[in-house]
Amino acid sequence: MIRYTATLALLAAPALATTQDDVLSAQLRPGWQMENGAHMAAVEMQLAPGWKTYWRSPGDAGIPPSFDWSRSENVKSVTIHWPAPSVFELNGMQTIGYHDHLVLPVEIMPKDPARPMRLSVAVELGVCDEICLPASLSLTSDLAPPGASDPEIRTALAKRAATAGEAGVTEVTCSVDPIADGLRLTATVRMPDPGRPEVVAFETADRQVWIAEAVTERRGGELISMTELVPPSGAPFALDRSGITLTILAANGAVEVKGCPAP
The missing domain is CATH 2.60.40 (Immunoglobulin-like)
Structure with a gap:
């Protein structure tokens, strides 16, 4: 619990002159339609050099990400395929996450396979270097079949556990x-x-x-x-x-x- 308190202290630090836009950009990669009728896409995040964000279980000093897919259209379910993360050690604290660049594959199942899908996600996450910032993303993309194979997404899928x-x-x-x-x-x-x-x-x-x-x-x-x-x-x-x-x-x-x- 003490380490989580330390993270909150970092969030409140006066060095917050750094903004989210300075250290993080993101997009949805639209991907391709799969043989099972689902669609493989990805959330892509680009972080400034030295900055990191966190895995689904980030350690007790990290900030777990949350995903809200509720504004998507014709989407029945979303499954995240997490690439293997890295372990970070700083000031005696261990956290788990990703640095510099993350492609996070997401498998989307439609409600009605005959209709187009529109994927919309709101992401709440933390990004850290010497300080930590809370970050919010709002991303939207149409998922039109058949799409196209994406080597960045396939590379990320190959890194799964x-x-x-x-x-x-x-x-x-x-x-x-x-x-x-x-x-x-x-x-x-x-x-x-x-x-x-x-x-x-x-x-x-x-x-x-x-x-x-x-x-x-x-x-x-x-x-x-x-x-x-x-x-x-x-x-x-x-x-x-x-x-x-x-x-x-x-x-x-x-x-x-x-x-x-x-x-």
Whole structure:
């Protein structure tokens, strides 16, 4: 919680003479119609050199982005395909996100495949360098079939996290212990050692649960990572194990593991 307070302090810093337009520009890349009837497009953000923005689970010192697609026309659902993010360390704080340039693929399913789609999104996010700024984007694009293959979007799709099966994960278990204000969660993942430092990011189905920075170690073919979960009630709670996602980040990419059953 202390680190989040530190982030808010940065937002209030007097150096806000820097504006959003100085450090961030964005557009929708219209992409192409897929064989399943969905449309692949992307939100593209260009950041000034040295600036970064955050992943969906940014660490307790980061600012998670939010997306509002409600003003879109003939859109049934939107699925974001997150490229593997980077891990940043600054003043003892760990955050997770993207620097300089981000192409974020989005898969859009129409309500009526016979009608055209218009994609509209409002994005609230944070962008940071030595200071942090809150930023707001409002982007709109018509998605006319068939569109055209976009190498920038395909490159971003290729950077997605590998699944557990693709990464050679053979077993994952989580032990849960109550603590004064929530739960301690310890995950053990059997998977090949990439030979590089790994960072584990935990997510739960309930986004209101605060998640501490994980402490992670390797024991040969086992990756062991521990975090603490604190709900708004500040007390132990019933944890939905099927809603746990572990994302294992290393210099050569990411692995996403869904669900964490008991040992």
